[in-house]
Amino acid sequence: MAKSQTELRPLGKSVGRKEDPRFIRGMGRYIDDIVLPGMLYMSLVRSPYAHARIKHVDPSAALEAPGVKLVITGEDLAAMDLAWMPTMAGDKQMVLATGKVLYQYQEVAAVIAESREQAEDAAQLVDVEYEPLPAVVDPIQSLDPDAPVLREDREKKSNHIFHWEAGDKEATEELFRNAPVVVKQNVRFPRVHPSPLEPCGCVADYQSSTGKLTWYVTSQAPHAHRTVLSMVSGLPEHQIRVISPDVGGGFGNKVPVYPGYVCAIVASLKLGRPVKWIESRTENISSTGFARDYHMTAEIAAEEDGRVLALRVKTIADHGAFDAAADPSKFPAGLFSIVTGSYDFKESFVEVDGAYTNKAPGGIAYRCSFRVTEAAYLIERVMDVLARRVGVDPAELRKRDFIRKEQFPYQSPTGWTYDSGDYEKTLDLALEKIGYEELRKEQAEKRARGELMGIGISTFTEVVGAGPSHTFDIMGIKMFDSAQIRLHPTGKVLARLGVRHQGQGHETTFAQIIAEELGLSTEDVLIEEGDTDTAPYGLGTYASRSTPTAGGAAALCGRRIRDKAKKIASHLLEAGEDDVVWDGVSFSAKGLPDKSVTMKDIAFAAYTNVPEGMEPGLEATYYYDPPNLTFPHGAYIAVVDIDKGTGAVKVRRFLAVDDCGNVINPMIVDGQVHGGLTEGFAIAFMQDIPFDEDGNCLAPNWMDYLVPTALDTPHWETDRTVTPSPHHPIGAKGVGESPNVGSPAAFVNAVVDALAPLGVEHIDMPIFPWKVWEVLREHGVNK
Ligand code: MCN
Ligand code: CUN
Structure with missing residues (x-):
């Protein structure tokens, strides 16, 4: 393809972000402006x-x-x-x-x-x-029948909000009864806040x-x-x-x-x-909308070689004083039932009980994919507990238990149909790239010298793209999304979408999708979002849904335009419509490649020279109702060293291999991953919003609630595998939340791995240095 034509196929290229000149120069127009x-x-x-x-x-x-x-x-x-x-x-x-x-x-x-x-x-x-x-701050105490009832406005005289469950209880119990190995772990995901700038x-x-x-x-x-x-x-x-x-910055807030x-x-x-x-x-x-605050207990039933059989999860969810978690209506615990993750469990039973407490409401925020953060953290943490129990290396254990690529579309025991994935390939790439075997050797040498080094793996599965209207709605409104494309006579495009970005780069990536479909340059396409008087109806940007929903709408809307364009091309080329071919950049008559018309020519003709009887103009709207969600995945590896004197954890290396299907803009995906990893790092090591027994919030500012600076943040290494979504119009899956979903477990697994020689099996986030220091002291390292 000639160079000019390459430029007109922008999908998959690191096109510079169109929005950055105004953001970088302080010329964004925010609400306070x-x-x-x-x-x-x-x-x-x-x-x-x-x-x-x-x-x-x-x-x-x-x-x-x-x-x-x-x-x-x-x-x-x-x-x-x-x-x-x-x-x-x-x-x-x-x-x-x-x-x-x-x-x-x-x-x-x-x-x-x-x-x-x-x-x-x-x-x-x-x-x-x-x-x-008297204040009730602990959700477990709040569910005690003797606890004071907080919500006097409700008929139900208790602090219990909902009970929700997924999976097959009986079948799960049966597998637990006969299992050779059972591990159990309590895990808390603390209350955190996305704290946008x-x-x-x-x-x-x-x-x-x-x-x-x-x-x-x-x-x-x-x-x-x-x-x-x-x-x-x-x-x-x-x-x-x-x-x-x-x-x-939005981050669900x-x-x-x-x-x-x-x-x-x-x-x-x-x-x-x-x-x-x-x-x-x-x-x-x-x-305002906080995140997480899940008190979880997970049990895995397994064979002696670590092959998993069943997963049982019980959770208490602290929702604060009102249940204002912005989940899809049918999902009071979000998409938490994806908790079987990347592993081929035969059965699973998952329960969540929501509790009112004297705290501000929320729970769905901070790159959570509707509670997939909690689910991925839990399963990735507990898989490590199992690995240690059966004495199998955590990478090897994961490989034994992965859903294999031939099993897709995969039916999970809690009711999900995973669209596609190749978990082993992604983990293999990560292991090779980080030099896993070498690192394990180094660790053994260090352990022999009494030094604390840890390697943590997380091979998570995400679920994004809410969603298919048969299952997903918010307050009854179906969760499809939309795009509208208008070509002006000079071939310039104004496109509007029903989503609303907060820094994710839609002005660039959606321009790439549309330019690709129309054979135009991204410079020719202006993206607008966020004005209800002009944009088509859509449910917005969260849960990494924009690419799976509005991204699909943008591609299909472009194809709708192309269908009409083809009719105009046939008129301009004086060829039958069946003889007109599209090569990605222009239309030509079959066998006559020299005689061609571009989308620019057609746009002009749409307003000046349409075939007789055709409605003039060139614009279209598309409401895309996706057939399924998309299931991105990743393999993350953290390498940490712990200072025995201070308890400080240094993240020496962190590698994230993501698979979000076909990539629209690699640079933007890397940026999303870097940002999400930085947030996952903050959650693992520095963030928590505690309350005293009177319900006083103890971290309502950036003195006490920490956000990482560039100095705190580790260097991120990234790579990718590509398993296209089979049902998405351009094979893309969402990615915005993957790094926050996948990374906390890698950090915590690495710290626990470092402390494992002392007999440590788990440590709750956030892993402040003083916490590690206390663990070290308890185990006789620091007296
Ligand atoms: N992308 C791509 N190729 C893919 C998938 C995505 O090039 N295969 C691009 C997209 O086109 C888009 C970006 O990556 O430009 C993120 O896409 P997607 O995964 O569809 O997520 P959304 O656009 O729906 O963004 C939502 C997600 C969420 S839910 C939170 S929370 C979050 C996040 O994005 N908040 C953010 N990333 C953020 N980034 C910034 N700068 N600010 C926030 O508030
Ligand atoms: Cu859950 S945070 Mo994002 O979905 O806006």
């Missing part, structure tokens, strides 16, 4: 107590303060029937507290003033009298003259937010325009609807002026 004429500012009054009755709320002093226009209390919202709002999980949540508060930093009142400073100063003057109640915020702009509300919001799912807003407020959906401008959003909208409706609300860092960490 939006300033409208007459705009007011809102600040929230929050509860200092985790559990308390509200005796009274008196806004009078705040109303007297300079610049204050309005104070909204829970009682005001109750009068409008807005004191509570529905959550995506089918629960309800207080907007502003009435009666009692259920977590520290809960929203109690909203103060709106001419400036942000005035709003914040006046918020201090709202007089709230509380009567403190830009916190949440919005500007609500209600125009009474037109009755139209324009709501600028840091949203990963603008259409879903618009529909929810319309259902809650009664405003007609077409009179609401949601605009999600550049999003400074920008999927839920927060009380501050509702208050800002109510304030704008009442005052007829735009109202801005931007969270502080502390507000973001303490009150």
Whole structure:
């Protein structure tokens, strides 16, 4: 192919990110950059107590303060029937507290003033009298029948939210009864928070003259937010325009609807002026969508050689005071039942019980793929426990138990149909690339000298691309996604998608998909997302669903355009349609390759010279309902050295071999992997949000809740295998969350491997140096 033609086949190439020039130069347009004429500012009054009755709320002093226009209390919202709002999980949540508060930093009142400073100063003057109640912070204690009932609004008089199970209980029990080997491990995945650089915020702009509300919001799912807003407020959906401008990091934190959003909208409706609300860092960490907090027990039944038979998992899930986990409706525990992972278990039985506690709500965030993070961590951790028990090398054990590539499409015991994979190939590449045998030799030498070196493996399976409408919906709305492509007469393209990126590079990768389908250059394709008035309906960007859903829509929409283009080409080439061939860049008449027309020529003809009877113009919309999810996988290996004096763990090497099917842009995939590994590293070694017994949040800022700097972060090595998805239009699988799903287990397995000579079998995250130091002391290393 000539060079110019190579450029016109951009799929699979590391095209530079089109969005970077504006991001790198500080020219992104984020929510706080939006300033409208007459705009007011809102600040929230929050509860200092985790559990308390509200005796009274008196806004009078705040109303007297300079610049204050309005104070909204829970009682005001109750009068409008807005004191509570529905959550995506089918629960309800207080907007502003009435009666009692259920977590520290809960929203109690909203103060709106001419400036942000005035709003914040006046918020201090709202007089709230509380009567403190005992707090319930431990989800296991919360499920005790004697625990105080937190949610007095519910009919059910307990803190139990839901029981959910998957798999075959009887068949699993049967295998456990007769199994030669059974291992059991308690594993906690701590409460963490994605803590995006830009916190949440919005500007609500209600125009009474037109009755139209324009709501600028840091949203990963603008259409879903618009529909929810319309259902809650009664405003007609077409009179609401949601605009999600550049999003400074989402990571699942920008999927839920927060009380501050509702208050800002109510304030704008009442005052007829735009109202801005931007969270502080502390507000973001303490009150918005956290992640994980799963207390899990796993048991594996196996043969003596480590061949697995059955997996049994019991989990207590801490959901905080309201069940606001943004899972698909039919999945209260997300996609956690993928917990059998990459291994060919004959049977499995998985149970999850959700519990209310006096903490902020959430649970679905931080590159979690709807709880696959918890599942992958658990199974990868416990496979190592099994390896140690049966005395088989953890790489070898995994190979014995892998689902083999001939078994795909693979039916898992908890009901998933894995689309494709080649686990052994991926692990082999990783072992070879890291020099596994050499490393084991080095480790043996070091162990003989009393040094602590560990090698940790994680060979995880991901499940992304929610999803097929027969199973996946949020609040009843089916989870397909969409693309719309418009070719202008000069052959330039405007394409809009139903998803909304937050830094993942869609402006580049979706341009690549469309350019590839149309034989154009990526420079010719402009991607727009995030405006509900212009973009086709879609459920947004989370759970690494954009490529599997909207990516499929983009490719098929391009093919729809090409179908019409072919008809125009036949007219221009004066050849029958059956004699017109597409070579990826242009159409020509069969046997006459010199006579050809490009998509640019056709675009012009679509507006100037269409065949008689044909509708002019060249645009199309495609709603893609995927037949299945996609199942990316990976093999990650961490090598660590532990300093016996300080307990500090140094990650000497980390190799991630990912398989996300066909790759659209290798550089962007590498970037996604680097970012996710950095987050997985932070989770493994430095992040946790603890609470004291009164429910005080002990890490609501970046002094106590740590985010890794460039100095902390290890050097990442990456590679890839490619097992295309058989059902996706371009064979791609999602990848955005894989590194966070797969890496924590590799880090922890490496640390446990290093400590194994001391008899250590497990250590819960986060692995702070002091924790390792204490383990060393307990085992007589440091006296
Ligand atoms: N890609 C590719 N080839 C593939 C798969 C993906 O080139 N085979 C590209 C995609 O086209 C896209 C990017 O990689 O540009 C990620 O694609 P995908 O895996 O489909 O994930 P999404 O676009 O749906 O992104 C969501 C995912 C999630 S859920 C979280 S959380 C997360 C993540 O992305 N949040 C992020 N990565 C993030 N990256 C940034 N910078 N900021 C966030 O908030
Ligand atoms: Cu679970 S975090 Mo991402 O799905 O937005």
